[in-house]
Amino acid sequence: xxxxxxxxxxxxxxxxxxxxxxxxxxxxxxxxxxxxxxxxxxxxxxxxxxxxxxxxxxxxxxxxxxxxxxxxxxxxxxxxxxxxxxxxxxxxxxxxxxxxxxxxxxxxxxxxxxxxxxxxxxxxxxxxxxxxxxxxxxxxxxxxxxxxxxxxxxxxxxxxxxxxxxxxxxxxxxxxxxxx
Amino acid sequence: xxxxxxxxxxxxxxxxxxxxxxxxxxxxxxxxxxxxxxxxxxxxxxxxxxxxxxxxxxxxxxxxxxxxxxxxxxxxxxxxxxxxxxxxxxxxxxxxxxxxxxxxxxxxxxxxxxxxxxxxxxxxxxxxxxxxxxxxxxxxxxxxxxxxxxxxxxxxxxxxxxxxxxxxxxxxxxxxxxxxxxxxxxxxxxxxxxxxxxxxxxxxxxxxxxxxxxxxxxxxxxxxxxxxxxxxxxxxxxxxxxxxxxxxxxxxxxxxxxxxxxxxxxxxxxxxxxxxxxxxxxxxxxxxxxxxxxxxxxxxxxxxxxxxxxxxxxxxxxxxxxxxxxxxxxxxxxxxxxxxxxxxxxxxxxxxxxxxxxxxxxxxxxxxxxxxxxxxxxxxxxxxxxxxxxxxxxxxxxxxxxxxxxxxxxxxxxxxxxxxxxxxxxxxxxxxxxxxxxxxxxxxxxxxxxxxxxxxxxxxxxxxxxxxxxxxxxxxxxxxxxxxxxxxxxxxxxxxxxxxxxxxxxxxxxxxxxxxxxxxxxxxxxxxxxxxxxxxxxxxxxxxxxxxxxxxxxxxxxxxxx
Numbered sequence: 249x250x251x252x253x254x255x256x257x258x259x260x261x262x263x264x265x266x267x268x269x270x271x272x273x274x275x276x277x278x279x280x281x282x283x284x285x286x287x288x289x290x291x292x293x294x295x296x297x298x299x300x301x302x303x304x305x306x307x308x309x310x311x312x313x314x315x316x317x318x319x320x321x322x323x324x325x326x327x328x329x330x331x332x333x334x335x336x337x338x339x340x341x342x343x344x345x346x347x348x349x350x351x352x353x354x355x356x357x358x359x360x361x362x363x364x365x366x367x368x369x370x371x372x373x374x375x376x377x378x379x380x381x382x383x384x385x386x387x388x389x390x391x392x393x394x395x396x397x398x399x400x401x402x403x404x405x406x407x408x409x410x411x412x413x414x415x416x417x418x419x420x421x422x423x424x425x426x427x428x
Numbered sequence: 429x430x431x432x433x434x435x436x437x438x439x440x441x442x443x444x445x446x447x448x449x450x451x452x453x454x455x456x457x458x459x460x461x462x463x464x465x466x467x468x469x470x471x472x473x474x475x476x477x478x479x480x481x482x483x484x485x486x487x488x489x490x491x492x493x494x495x496x497x498x499x500x501x502x503x504x505x506x507x508x509x510x511x512x513x514x515x516x517x518x519x520x521x522x523x524x525x526x527x528x529x530x531x532x533x534x535x536x537x538x539x540x541x542x543x544x545x546x547x548x549x550x551x552x553x554x555x556x557x558x559x560x561x562x563x564x565x566x567x568x569x570x571x572x573x574x575x576x577x578x579x580x581x582x583x584x585x586x587x588x589x590x591x592x593x594x595x596x597x598x599x600x601x602x603x604x605x606x607x608x609x610x611x612x613x614x615x616x617x618x619x620x621x622x623x624x625x626x627x628x629x630x631x632x633x634x635x636x637x638x639x640x641x642x643x644x645x646x647x648x649x650x651x652x653x654x655x656x657x658x659x660x661x662x663x664x665x666x667x668x669x670x671x672x673x674x675x676x677x678x679x680x681x682x683x684x685x686x687x688x689x690x691x692x693x694x695x696x697x698x699x700x701x702x703x704x705x706x707x708x709x710x711x712x713x714x715x716x717x718x719x720x721x722x723x724x725x726x727x728x729x730x731x732x733x734x735x736x737x738x739x740x741x742x743x744x745x746x747x748x749x750x751x752x753x754x755x756x757x758x759x760x761x762x763x764x765x766x767x768x769x770x771x772x773x774x775x776x777x778x779x780x781x782x783x784x785x786x787x788x789x790x791x792x793x794x795x796x797x798x799x800x801x802x803x804x805x806x807x808x809x810x811x812x813x814x815x816x817x818x819x820x821x822x823x824x825x826x827x828x829x830x831x832x833x834x835x836x837x838x839x840x841x842x843x844x845x846x847x848x849x850x851x852x853x854x855x856x857x858x859x860x861x862x863x864x865x866x867x868x869x870x871x872x873x874x875x876x877x878x879x880x881x882x883x884x885x886x887x888x889x890x891x892x893x894x895x896x897x898x899x900x901x902x903x904x905x906x907x908x909x910x911x912x913x914x915x916x917x918x919x920x921x922x923x924x925x926x927x928x929x930x931x932x933x934x935x936x937x938x939x940x941x942x943x944x945x946x947x948x949x950x951x952x953x954x955x956x957x958x959x960x961x962x963x964x965x966x967x968x969x970x971x972x973x974x975x976x977x978x979x980x981x982x983x984x985x986x987x988x989x990x
Contacts, residue, residue, distance in 0.1 A: 397988030405887030
């Protein structure tokens with residue numbers, strides 16, 4: 249009885265039930281499989297988050313993004329006044345999060361790889377690319393860099409999924425992917 | 429000198445100080461369950477797109493209060509009651525340091541009240557996690573700190589009682605398995621509370637203007653040392669309740685003390701690494717760090733849970749088979765008291781915790797798979813599968829035994845009690861499932877308006893996402909009704925319940941002497957004693973494996989990232 253002391257004072261010598269031994273063995277093998285899936289995916293998988301990140305002051309990051317956007321701006325998104333930036337294939341892409349927008353709108357080419365830079369100018373934000381459903385935590389003061397390769401084309405939404413105050417639900421950005 | 433009474437149902441010697449402290453902590457816990465649960469209902473009704481009940485500011489306020497009151501206050505108050513119960517009462521000992529116990533109680537209550545006032549004032553809607561640089565009013569942090577110190581003192585009373593019981597030889601041999609599980613919970617609690625203090629103390633200084641900057645990444649690493657580990661207190665406490673109910677209702681003895689205790693030990697050794705679960709898509713942490721920590725070394729804490737998942741129903745099966753329910757694989761199960769809420773709640777807690785909370789937690793705690801779940805409403809879906817239909821349901825179930833036993837009163841609504849575990853368990857289980865479903869479509873957590881009506885650029889979720897958030901609302905109403913019935917039944921029983929007539933002891937509540945003869949000593953080792961449970965465990969494993977790899981398949985279809 250689990251609410252009384254063990255009947256046998258020397259309970260650690262009692263033999264273990266066969267079904268328990270079998271289950272522990274199976275469960276441990278499964279644990280190993282799950283553990284090694286992660287390094288395995290780093291070797292063969294196409295979806296791994298890079299470990300590249302730098303400390304950066306928010307205003308320095310803002311300047312970098314603005315300079316980049318000015319250089320590669322191709323048009324404005326509808327009547328929003330937000331620039332659409334189309335960088336050269338294989339090049340750097342910048343996006344910043346601030347209360348309450350993802351800036352700027354980015355245009356990428358399908359099948360090309362880009363070095364994607366992401367940081368926040370103020371609070372923490374959650375970069376959520378939809379409908380792909382790729383989600384990344386964005387910190388102020390940290391610039392994260394990862395390689396992105398769009399494998400489908402069309403219009404993609406970027407919403408914020410880390411609570412960032414009263415306007416959180418209006419924080420939506422956009423990525424266009426054009427087919428080659 | 430401590431004064432004692434003898435429990436007419438169980439024969440336990442009950443220290444009157446422990447008796448009173450358990451009652452006060454448990455009742456306060458239930459009051460916070462009511463408050464926090466109501467906020468939860470408001471949250472679910474707002475996220476139901478067709479209802480969209482609250483305005484944005486009130487929604488974020490309600491969500492902050494909901495997390496705080498149920499995730500922290502209800503759970504910890506109830507666990508402190510369990511700690512006193514499993515030490516003083518199960519060990520037939522006096523409670524050590526009762527005055528410290530009362531200081532702990534009042535600090536927790538005052539701390540919880542201060543933080544609640546700060547939240548309800550409207551200037552501290554920073555969510556339960558209170559990530560900087562978003563700043564709450566200073567008393568928000570101060571209240572949590574006072575609450576935490578109180579809880580730490582409660583753990584001290586528990587450990588001191590263990591010491592007193594050992595020294596005064598109130599029990600023979602080793603502590604009962606349930607007490608061992610409670611020790612696990614208390615050790616994790618100390619780690620948890622210290623982590624919380626380490627990060628919330630500087631954060632409080634920051635809110636007072638004494639510090640200029642809190643690093644956001646450092647905050648998340650240490651805060652989740654509290655935030656996630658506190659859920660491991662719940663798991664250890666909840667599994668102790670499972671073992672206790674198996675013992676109380678079936679006289680079930682653990683299949684093997686050694687295995688069950690080792691499984692608890694795995695929790696102590698590895699559960700604390702789980703802070704990493706929240707940091708898998710954060711910058712500046714290496715993949716090696718993420719993989720080691722998120723998997724609890726080699727999924728050794730998951731192994732612990734999988735062991736308990738077999739040994740708890742296994743103990744019940746073995747006990748039932750000894751009583752003669754031997755037909756086929758599952759007669760032992762069909763002959764269980766399914767209309768007894770103590771059993772029904774516990775059984776549902778075991779099943780739902782495993783299938784809904786356990787599998788989903790391991791899946792999204794995988795380094796790469798977290799990319800497709802992080803901060804979506806899949807996450808609350810998962811933890812409603814652990815904390816709500818796992819821990820809360822287990823605590824409700826054992827309350828149906830503890831409250832009538834300690835207060836010596838009859839339940840006021842025994843008819844409703846039969847249905848309550850199903851209403852709550854299935855309602856909240858469905859809510860968890862629908863949240864997870866919506867999360868796979870990318871619906872964000874902590875979000876007031878998934879239609880983005882006020883945004884300059886919108887995004888349209890598929891109709892299925894809206895449908896699932898609506899169904900989540902319906903399921904949450906059902907679950908809330910279940911919670912309300914539980915609270916009415918408990919409060920009603922305590923206030924107006926009829927005094928129990930000492931009945932001839934049901935098999936459920938036999939005296940220890942009778943039990944020793946009922947459970948024969950270990951004679952059938954080496955043979956397969958629990959085939960039914962083993963088959964159920966294999967069904968669980970197959971579901972687990974399939975679900976795990978389905979998500980890898982899903983991950984492999986999204987954009988390339990490296």
